[in-house]
Each structure stands twice: as C-alpha cells, then as structure tokens.
Amino acid sequence: MGEWIDGKELAQAIQAEVADAVRRLKESGIRPGLAVVLVGDNPASVVYVRNKARTCEALGMLSERAELPADSSTEAVLEVVGAFNRRPDIHGVLVQVPMPPQVDARRVLEAILPEKDVDGFHPVNIGRLVAGNAPLKPCTPAGIIEIFRRRGIPLAGRRAVVIGRSDIVGKPLALMLLHEHATVTICHSRTRDLPAVAREADILVAAIGRAAMVDDTFVKPGAVVIDVGVNRVDSLERIREIFGEDAGRIAEHARKGYTLVGDVNAPRVFPKCSLLTPVPGGVGPLTIAMLMANTVRAARLCAGLR
Numbered sequence: 001m002g003e004w005i006d007g008k009e010l011a012q013a014i015q016a017e018v019a020d021a022v023r024r025l026k027e028s029g030i031r032p033g034l035a036v037v038l039v040g041d042n043p044a045s046v047v048y049v050r051n052k053a054r055t056c057e058a059l060g061m062l063s064e065r066a067e068l069p070a071d072s073s074t075e076a077v078l079e080v081v082g083a084f085n086r087r088p089d090i091h092g093v094l095v096q097v098p099m100p101p102q103v104d105a106r107r108v109l110e111a112i113l114p115e116k117d118v119d120g121f122h123p124v125n126i127g128r129l130v131a132g133n134a135p136l137k138p139c140t141p142a143g144i145i146e147i148f149r150r151r152g153i154p155l156a157g158r159r160a161v162v163i164g165r166s167d168i169v170g171k172p173l174a175l176m177l178l179h180e181h182a183t184v185t186i187c188h189s190r191t192r193d194l195p196a197v198a199r200e201a202d203i204l205v206a207a208i209g210r211a212a213m214v215d216d217t218f219v220k221p222g223a224v225v226i227d228v229g230v231n232r233v234d235s236l237e238r239i240r241e242i243f244g245e246d247a248g249r250i251a252e253h254a255r256k257g258y259t260l261v262g263d264v265n266a267p268r269v270f271p272k273c274s275l276l277t278p279v280p281g282g283v284g285p286l287t288i289a290m291l292m293a294n295t296v297r298a299a300r301l302c303a304g305l306r
Helices: 007-027 043-058 074-086 105-111 123-131 139-150 170-179 194-198 236-243 247-256 283-302
Strands: 033-039 062-068 092-095 159-163 183-187 203-206 224-227 231-233 259-261
Touching: 007 139, 007 283, 033 043, 033 074, 033 283, 043 062, 043 283, 062 074, 074 092, 074 105, 092 105, 092 283, 123 170, 139 170, 139 224, 139 283, 159 170, 159 194, 170 183, 183 194, 231 236, 236 247, 236 259, 247 259
Parallel strands: 033 062, 033 092, 159 183, 159 203, 203 224
Antiparallel strands: 231 259
C-alpha cells in the first residue's frame, strides 16, 4: 500500500523559511519584490496570478501586477517587461503563460533580465542549469527536488524515468536529477513500449498532460511516483471510469462540472507504489513556494549577498 505525499505541508514549510528570509532582508533594508505580467483573461491564468500575489503579500514581499488586454501586441508586452526590468525594487519578473497567439512568447520571455527570471526559463539560466550552477531554477522541477530532499528519498544511483519532455518540467527536471546522480531516462509520445520503460524506474515522474494515462502497468512495485499533471475532466462517465463511485469526485462534478485529475491513475497506482503525490495538493503548492524562494534568492543576488 502506498503513502500520499502532502505537497501543501511541504509548501508551508518552505514558505515559513521564505517568510523568515524576507524578514531578515527587510531588516537590512531590502524588501523582495515580484512583478507578474498577465496578458488577456484566461480563467486559469487569472486564478494563478491572484494566488501568486496573495502568497507574495502574505510572506511580506512587494507584489506588483500588470494586466494587459488580450489583443496586446508583442511590443506592448515588451514595454511592460522592460519597465519592470529597470525598477530596482522589483527583483523577480514573471510573465504568465500561455499568452495570446499574436504575442511572441519567446521574445517576451527572453526579454526578462536573467537575474530577474524567477521562472528560470531564460536561455542564460537554462545554460547555467546544464552546467549545474543555476541560481534560479524552474519552479516546478525545483519543487519536485524539494519533495525528495524533505522526504529523505535517495536519488544517487537510482533509476529515474521522466515521462514528458517539455521545456517547463521534463527537460529541466531531468537535468536536476542528473545533478543529484540519478540515472535518468526521458520518455515521450514516440517512446517504444512506454510502460516497460517506466517499470524500470525507482522514481517515476509523469508530466505529459494526459489524464490518468499512467496506470499500474507503468509502475514497478515500491516506486516513488510524482504526478505533475493537472487535467480537467468534465465527463462523469470518465470520472467513474477512473475513480469508480467515489462520492467526493462525483459531488465535485455535480458542483463544478468537472474534477481535476493528474496524469497518473491514482486508484490503480496507489496500491502498488511506495509514495505518490495527489492531484490536487501535490506538486502544485510547491511550484508557488519555489517561486517565492526564487524571488528571495534574486533579491539577495541583486544585493550582492550569498
């Protein structure tokens, strides 16, 4: 029988450490500041930005937000990013993705100063990540590494399989696992016999964006399974297919019209693995916690502090 990993509890511990670091920085005259740029009114993005702002303020940091209309041009977004780059009281700049199709997302993300790139996506920071000396690392992979560290899960010499090769999670996480001396395999849609490759993993990470795709045939007994996916499932038939007659899930569907499902079929995987992150309440809270930690780190770097 598996055990759940409580991402909320781990995130609270990280945020408590961040709040203490913010307090000490403010005593020396530095208040970490985070600016978030939102283009358009994507409902999920609006919620994410609101949560980031609330967390930022709760930890004692300066929180700034720029909201641009959905028909904004690339140049308009670049102008806002440039203004935040020039402000000495803003130490972290984050542009919420996805952006509307007419905005050149790559140009915008690369316009953020590397030392203010708290998402860790700038090519300079990715290069530093490859070299093993990135001060600002992508938040979701960094949060996953914190799960391993804080739960005492050894990585050195273990076989890790990452399903998904995105620039946001799969690729940077694979690099971080390599730096922790794990043996890493990256899988994707063209991997042959994906379940067989996944079953070799001591550490299995699912980050593919396909609801409940990873079932017990992907999992070696006793493996640690990290579920990065967050998928809205609005079909009651599909919910019952995954969760059976789970009263909580059925009630959530009746209330909201959907339920959130990870990339892992939790009811089938949980009895076989040793540890599993739930969805929601697993990796998600750690992503925001690591964003706050990155903002503090950026403020310290800006001030010349170690």
